[in-house]
Amino acid sequence: MSARPRLLLIDDGESYARAFSRLADVELIDPGAPDGLPRLADGPAALEWLGRHRDRVDVVLLDMRFDVEADRLLPLPGGPVSLRRQRRFQGVAILGAIRERFPDLPVVVLTAVEDLSLLDAGEELAQQSLTYMLDGEDLDAVRIRVHTALAESRRAQEEADILWGQDAAMGTVRRRLSVLARGRLPVILEGETGTGKSFLAERWLHARSGRPGPFVVLDLATIPTDLVPAHLFGATRGAYTGAVTDRKGVFELAHEGTLFIDEIQNVPLEVQKQLLLVLQDRKVRPLGSSREIPVDVKVVAASNTPLADAVRAGRFRPDLHMRLSPATRVQLPPLRERPRDLAFLARRLVSQAVRDSDIDALRAQVAEVVGLPPTAPLRLVVGREGRSDEDALQIALPRPAWVRLEAHPWPGNVRELAMVMHNILTFTLVGAVDAIGVGLELHSPRLQVDPGLVADLLSGASTPEPVAPLDPDVFSIRVQPGATLNAVSGEVERQYLVALFHQTDGDFALMAERLLGDGERARAIRLRFNQLGLKVRELRKA
Amino acid sequence: MTDPTTLVDLLADLQHDLGKYLRLPLAWLPADADDAGVHAAAREALLATRRVGGQTHAAADIWRAFLADVQGHLDDRAAWPPLVATVDRALAWAERLDGPLDRAALTADLAAVGPAIRTLLDEVDP
Numbered sequence: 001m002s003a004r005p006r007l008l009l010i011d012d013g014e015s016y017a018r019a020f021s022r023l024a025d026v027e028l029i030d031p032g033a034p035d036g037l038p039r040l041a042d043g044p045a046a047l048e049w050l051g052r053h054r055d056r057v058d059v060v061l062l063d064m065r066f067d068v069e070a071d072r073l074l075p076l077p078g079g080p081v082s083l084r085r086q087r088r089f090q091g092v093a094i095l096g097a098i099r100e101r102f103p104d105l106p107v108v109v110l111t112a113v114e115d116l117s118l119l120d121a122g123e124e125l126a127q128q129s130l131t132y133m134l135d136g137e138d139l140d141a142v143r144i145r146v147h148t149a150l151a152e153s154r155r156a157q158e159e160a161d162i163l164w165g166q167d168a169a170m171g172t173v174r175r176r177l178s179v180l181a182r183g184r185l186p187v188i189l190e191g192e193t194g195t196g197k198s199f200l201a202e203r204w205l206h207a208r209s210g211r212p213g214p215f216v217v218l219d220l221a222t223i224p225t226d227l228v229p230a231h232l233f234g235a236t237r238g239a240y241t242g243a244v245t246d247r248k249g250v251f252e253l254a255h256e257g258t259l260f261i262d263e264i265q266n267v268p269l270e271v272q273k274q275l276l277l278v279l280q281d282r283k284v285r286p287l288g289s290s291r292e293i294p295v296d297v298k299v300v301a302a303s304n305t306p307l308a309d310a311v312r313a314g315r316f317r318p319d320l321h322m323r324l325s326p327a328t329r330v331q332l333p334p335l336r337e338r339p340r341d342l343a344f345l346a347r348r349l350v351s352q353a354v355r356d357s358d359i360d361a362l363r364a365q366v367a368e369v370v371g372l373p374p375t376a377p378l379r380l381v382v383g384r385e386g387r388s389d390e391d392a393l394q395i396a397l398p399r400p401a402w403v404r405l406e407a408h409p410w411p412g413n414v415r416e417l418a419m420v421m422h423n424i425l426t427f428t429l430v431g432a433v434d435a436i437g438v439g440l441e442l443h444s445p446r447l448q449v450d451p452g453l454v455a456d457l458l459s460g461a462s463t464p465e466p467v468a469p470l471d472p473d474v475f476s477i478r479v480q481p482g483a484t485l486n487a488v489s490g491e492v493e494r495q496y497l498v499a500l501f502h503q504t505d506g507d508f509a510l511m512a513e514r515l516l517g518d519g520e521r522a523r524a525i526r527l528r529f530n531q532l533g534l535k536v537r538e539l540r541k542a
Numbered sequence: 543m544t545d546p547t548t549l550v551d552l553l554a555d556l557q558h559d560l561g562k563y564l565r566l567p568l569a570w571l572p573a574d575a576d577d578a579g580v581h582a583a584a585r586e587a588l589l590a591t592r593r594v595g596g597q598t599h600a601a602a603d604i605w606r607a608f609l610a611d612v613q614g615h616l617d618d619r620a621a622w623p624p625l626v627a628t629v630d631r632a633l634a635w636a637e638r639l640d641g642p643l644d645r646a647a648l649t650a651d652l653a654a655v656g657p658a659i660r661t662l663l664d665e666v667d668p
Contacts, residue, residue, distance in 0.1 A: 014593040015563060015586075019570045035596065065558050067594050084551050088558070138569045 005150055006056060009039035010046040010094060011063035016110060020061070023139060026146060029056060042072040043094040047101065054102055059149050061142070062098075064091035064111040095131065103178070103208060104156065106149035108132045108142065159203065161348050162414065163196055165341035169333040176330055181208035186279070186299040186324045190306055191332030194413030197302040198262060200332070205300050206258040213257025213296075218250045220266040224537050225508065225526075229271050230287055233278065239288025251284045251295045264301040264324075265310045268522070269317070269509060276320045299324070304505075314519050315509045335410040335417060342406060343382075345414060349421040350380035350395055356422070362429035367393050369436050370445045378425070381446075394446045395428055401454040408458050420457050427453050494532050497525075501539050546666060552611050553663045560604045561656030563591045564632060568649045580645050587652055588636045602633050621662035628658040 004027040009017055017039040020028045028038045031049050040046040043066070050057065065088050066073065073086050074093035086093075095107055109131065132145045164170045177200065180187050187205060189197045198217065206215040223231055230240065234249030250259055261267075267275060278284050279299065283292040301324055303310075308326070310316035335341065353359045354377075364374035372393060379392040383399040386392075397405075410416055428447050436442060497511075504510040508522035515525065529536060567583040575583070591601040616622045632651045635643075 012594050013563075015566060019566070082551070084555070088551075088554060 005058045005146055007059050007061050007146065008046070008050070008057045009061045010041075010043070011039050011061070011110070012041045012066045012068050013063065016061065016063065019139065020142070023143070025143070042066055042068045043074040043090065043097060044072055046094060047097055050098070050102060050105075054105065057105065059146050059153075060098065060105060060107045061146075062091050062094060062107050062109050064089065064109060066090035066094075099131075099208075099210070100182075104153070104160070106132070106153040108145045108149055110142070158348070158352055162345060162352070162418075163199060163203070165338055166344045167333075167338035167340045169338055170341070173330055173332060177204055178208065180328055180330070181205045182210065183328075184298060185328050186301060188307060188324055188326065188329040189300060189302045189332060190329060191302075191304065192334050192411065192413055193304055194411075194415030195332040195334060196414060197304075197332060198260060201258070201260040201300040201302065205298075206260075209258060209298055211257050211298060213255050214253065215258050215260065216250050216254035217260045217262065219262040221263040221505065222540055224540070225266075225268050228266075228268055229274065232267075232271065232275060233284050234286035234289075234293075236286055236288035239286070243288070247286075249284060249286060251278060251297055252286075252293055254295075254297045256296050258298045258300060261299065261301045263303065263505070265303045265305060265307060265316060266505070266507060267316075269315065269520070272317045272320045276317065276323055279320075279323045313510070313513070315507065315513075335413045342410075342417070345417055346405070346421055347380045349418050350378055350425055353422060353425050354378055359422075359425060359429065362426070362433060363393060365436070366429055366432045366442070366447070367445075369432075370442050372445055376445070380421075387446075390445060392445065395425060395449060396446050397424070397449045397454070398451050401449060401451045404454055404458060420454075423457050424449055424453065490532065493528075494534065497529060497532065497534060498539065501529075501534075501536075506536070506540055549612065549615060550663065550667045552608060553659060553666060556604070556608050557656060557659045557663065559592050559599070560601060560608070560629075561659045563587070564601055564655050565649075565653040568645075568652055577642070580643050580648070581639065584635060584639055584643055584648055588633070588639070600636075602636065605629055605633065616662065616666070619662060619665050621658070621665045625655075625658040625662050628654050 004025060006027045006029055007020065008029045008031065009020060011017065014037060017028070017037045020026070021038060030038045031040050031053075033040060033045075035041075040049055046060075050060075067087055068090075070083055070086075073083075073090055074097055076086055076089055076093045077096055081089075091109060091111065095109065098105060098107060132149050164174050177187075181204060187201075189200060191197055202215050202217075218231055220228065226240075229235075230243065230247060230249070232249050232251065234252055235243050235247045237243055237246050250261075278295070281292075282295055282297075284295050285292045301307075307316055307321055307324070307329075311318050311321050335345075354363055359378075363376070363378055367374050367376040370393070372391070377392045379386060379389065379394050380397060381389075381394045382397050382402045386394050386396075405420075412419070428449050431450070432442060432447050500511050500514065504514070508525050509519040511525045512521040513519040526536075564587050567586040568580075571579060571583045587601070589600045590598045591604060592599040628651075632655050635648055635651060
């Protein structure tokens with residue numbers, strides 16, 4: 001990005017062009033318009049120019065009304081309208097086309113939100129990502145919006161870098177999700193823990209859906225099975241023990257928005273039929289109510305195991321699986337299968353860590369001592385890299401430590417990598433601050449990472465493989481002497497069931513299948529849990 | 543022409559062409575602008591209010607065209623007389639462009655047109 005933000009003005013009038021030309025701290029792009037003014041006068045001209053010069057623009061300034069010839073107007077969403085209205089709200093049509101073709105391009109709409117009261121799509125317009133309306137009309141209001149847009153755009157770009165990396169596998173996922181975001185079909189996201197399913201659902205699928213409603217999350221790993229129906233569909237007061245007030249379900253809460261159902265494989269079999277009906281009929285009936293509520297919800301379902309496996313094992317209804325549209329299934333590759341991304345992501349995570357205020361403060365302290373400005377960038381270097389780079393505070397990783405990182409299987413994926421890099425950074429900076437505190441002098445901006453630290457972090461940071469093969473023999477049970485044989489055997493059974501609970505991610509049907517050879521007898525397992533005083537809610541929290 | 547939709551459209555156009563562009567040049571003026579700057583902004587607001595497609599329309603022309611379009615169909619609306627008075631007060635500044643200008647009063651008068659149009663618009667299309 002150049003020093004001054006580069007603004008492209010799309011406006012048929014001349015007033016904004018003349019006014020913005022006078023601003024010294026921004027660069028109004030001269031796109032070579034026939035009348036010599038630094039702006040493009042209609043949608044087709046702007047889209048054509050952006051198609052060739054997107055990389056020259058940091059922010060678009062877009063007027064709302066365009067008094068241009070009919071053949072220079074883009075159609076408005078929602079069907080034909082009078083020519084007068086098409087002109088008045090032409091900015092909406094241009095914005096839609098920009099969002100579709102250049103989704104990461106920030107746009108400041110040169111209209112206050114309240115001026116859009118005549119426009120049905122006004123609110124929706126104001127809520128689109130990287131789209132900003134004016135709070136006032138003075139030039140400072142425009143300036144503030146431009147700088148907000150730039151900051152958020154930069155942040156979105158950084159997040160996207162971390163999310164997508166550079167590996168071709170994620171490029172394919174990105175293209176697929178970009179298409180699926182705009183459709184009405186449900187989307188199934190499958191991937192190991194830490195691959196970014198919830199982040200993608202919110203920041204990509206919902207953000208690019210153009211849906212005006214909220215993004216609502218239902219994490220089925222954290223909800224007791226018997227409360228799942230109430231969470232999903234809502235409940236009236238008294239519908240079940242403990243329902244002391246009416247409760248809206250997530251479908252109703254997510255109306256006109258996106259519902260993210262995490263760990264959907266945990267939906268109890270007995271609830272799956274109801275869920276299927278809601279998806280089919282687009283109506284939800286809260287527990288205890290006779291009233292059906294129409295809902296317009298885009299569903300994004302996530303699972304850390306292939307749903308097709310759950311279907312084959314009889315734990316997931318095939319008709320529900322079909323309704324969730326397996327054609328829209330997107331498999332997120334684990335980090336260990338993205339060989340190009342480890343180095344890229346590790347470096348990005350270090351350079352972006354200064355967003356953390358603690359890291360930022362440590363960075364400033366160390367930078368000052370070694371003669372760098374407090375905002376000096378943080379850079380991860382490996383082996384002998386970067387010896388001549390004196391402008392950055394370097395976090396220098398010995399080559400053997402890097403090899404160790406490369407060999408690690410990263411079962412927790414990007415989330416685990418982020419945690420490890422954050423810890424490497426924190427410990428290294430704290431070590432430097434401690435050294436300064438005891439009077440040691442630092443002369444170099446190169447901070448050596450302790451190789452032992454990496455080994456320690458990798459041995460402690462890994463999360464267990466999410467899908468361990470179910471083999472009861474692997475359980476380790478510690479027997480403590482008890483007063484009676486019953487007490488001892490009860491304790492053995494407790495430990496066994498707890499271990500099984502964790503191995504199956506709390507899936508009672510799966511536990512029933514393992515123990516009794518019949519997945520339908522989940523209720524019997526639940527009963528045994530109750531008899532032994534095992535609290536499912538606490539186990540899920542653990 | 544009594545069709546309420548047409549009246550709403552005409553008022554929305556007026557809001558844009560007159561309400562918005564009467565106030566913008568003064569809104570864009572730096573707080574420390576000198577007299578010449580204030581005069582230039584006032585001229586732009588009143589005499590070159592809407593410049594589009596190579597044509598320049600003065601505020602008075604925009605207002606006259608609007609009056610011709612609505613053909614008296616807004617006369618019985620409660621918010622109509624206040625709007626007429628507000629526009630008259632704003633347009634009267636065009637006669638004083640050669641003399642000293644009270645920036646605060648000028649800015650207030652020009653900025654008052656937009657809200658007056660909005661009030662009438664809300665009455666026509668509640």
